[in-house]
Amino acid sequence: MPVVTPSLALIIFIAGIIAGGLGSLLGVAGGVFLVPFLNLGLNLSFPVAAAISLATVIATSSSVSAARSREQVINLRLGMLLEVATAGGSLLGGITAQLVAPAFLQRLFGATMMAIALTILTRLNRRNVILDPTVSTGVLGGRFVEEESGGEVQYRVKRLPLALVASFIAGNVSSLLGIGGGVIKVPVLNAWCGIPLRVAAATSAFMIGVTATPGAIIYYGRGQLVPALAAAAVLGVQLGSWRALEVAAKVPAKWLKLLLAVVLIIVAILMFVRPR
Amino acid sequence: MSNGRLERIIGIVLRTGIVASSVCLGAGLVLSLIGVVTPTAVLLNVGVVVLLATPVARVIVSIVEYVNERDWAFVTLTAIVLAELAASAVAALVFNRRL
Numbered sequence: 001m002p003v004v005t006p007s008l009a010l011i012i013f014i015a016g017i018i019a020g021g022l023g024s025l026l027g028v029a030g031g032v033f034l035v036p037f038l039n040l041g042l043n044l045s046f047p048v049a050a051a052i053s054l055a056t057v058i059a060t061s062s063s064v065s066a067a068r069s070r071e072q073v074i075n076l077r078l079g080m081l082l083e084v085a086t087a088g089g090s091l092l093g094g095i096t097a098q099l100v101a102p103a104f105l106q107r108l109f110g111a112t113m114m115a116i117a118l119t120i121l122t123r124l125n126r127r128n129v130i131l132d133p134t135v136s137t138g139v140l141g142g143r144f145v146e147e148e149s150g151g152e153v154q155y156r157v158k159r160l161p162l163a164l165v166a167s168f169i170a171g172n173v174s175s176l177l178g179i180g181g182g183v184i185k186v187p188v189l190n191a192w193c194g195i196p197l198r199v200a201a202a203t204s205a206f207m208i209g210v211t212a213t214p215g216a217i218i219y220y221g222r223g224q225l226v227p228a229l230a231a232a233a234v235l236g237v238q239l240g241s242w243r244a245l246e247v248a249a250k251v252p253a254k255w256l257k258l259l260l261a262v263v264l265i266i267v268a269i270l271m272f273v274r275p276r
Numbered sequence: 277m278s279n280g281r282l283e284r285i286i287g288i289v290l291r292t293g294i295v296a297s298s299v300c301l302g303a304g305l306v307l308s309l310i311g312v313v314t315p316t317a318v319l320l321n322v323g324v325v326v327l328l329a330t331p332v333a334r335v336i337v338s339i340v341e342y343v344n345e346r347d348w349a350f351v352t353l354t355a356i357v358l359a360e361l362a363a364s365a366v367a368a369l370v371f372n373r374r375l
Contacts, residue, residue, distance in 0.1 A: 006309045055327060062294040062330050069287030084353050087360040095367055209331035214364030216328055221368025227320035228308055231301035
């Protein structure tokens with residue numbers, strides 16, 4: 001277990017602020033940035049880094065969803081349905097993480113980030129919103145007010161089985177890698193399942209609390225979740241994501257996707273170049 | 277798409293959980309850094325437990341609300357999610373040192 005010094009706590013707190021700010025700007029929890037930093041930058045073991053990150057993921061999910069619960073942009077029914085798959089995946093991932101080597105987890109992390117980045121890049125210009133308000137949205141679809149189009153838009157959920165599979169994998173990877181898994185769900189929901197980016201991001205942010213919890217509980221039970229470091233990271237991420245949400249609503253979706261893809265590719269390369 | 281009542285209730289649960297855990301974690305962290313030993317481990321662990329319990333509480337209130345609405349499909353789905361969360365606690369006990 002790492003020794004908790006004031007300087008280590010302060011560094012993790014600042015890293016949390018940066019990860020939280022970047023993460024909420026890009027519609028992902030900060031885990032994709034925090035895990036590589038804690039693991040490669042601060043030399044914490046992969047499970048300890050993943051556990052801290054999962055704690056911040058839960059905090060981000062709770063605070064972001066509390067703030068958004070009035071806006072109708074979260075698709076609650078879709079979220080609760082997909083949670084069945086994502087929590088199951090997370091449970092299995094949390095168990096698996098105790099049984100495989102950290103070096104394998106680092107490579108899996110790199111490969112996952114690279115695959116997601118490429119998916120985002122190939123679908124940069126797609127829009128899923130239906131601008132005609134008379135179109136039926138189906139049982140799981142929805143409508144919301146979008147700033148970019150300046151009015152109420154609707155969408156239908158397509159390829160639900162694919163969304164369930166992606167959620168299961170996201171849950172699995174979440175526990176294994178210490179990320180929320182939004183980075184997998186959001187592109188799949190957006191690119192293949194017909195869900196607008198902002199709804200996909202809000203619904204995913206809602207789900208990742210439940211996604212991260214089984215893994216976090218297992219790490220905590222193992223004594224791999226260091227409470228003081230988790231505290232520093234959680235408080236930092238909350239502070240960082242506080243203002244960024246307002247900025248995110250004003251930046252065009254295409255630029256957010258491009259920025260996210262570039263960041264993921266850099267993270268992926270780092271994980272492959274510097275495995276320990 | 278969704279009913280506003282459940283969203284409001286969930287909003288309250290999540291906000292309460294995140295504020296309570298942040299206060300415990302913040303107080304615990306500050307006390308541990310200035311060298312006060314006694315209550316810090318308790319505060320930090322309570323903060324972590326409240327943090328982890330918040331999504332669980334959100335699932336439980338969703339089940340209750342879906343029962344009230346007699347929406348049995350979603351009662352079943354959210355109950356499965358709760359069972360998965362409970363199973364992770366069992367797995368944690370199996371791997372255990374702390375819980």
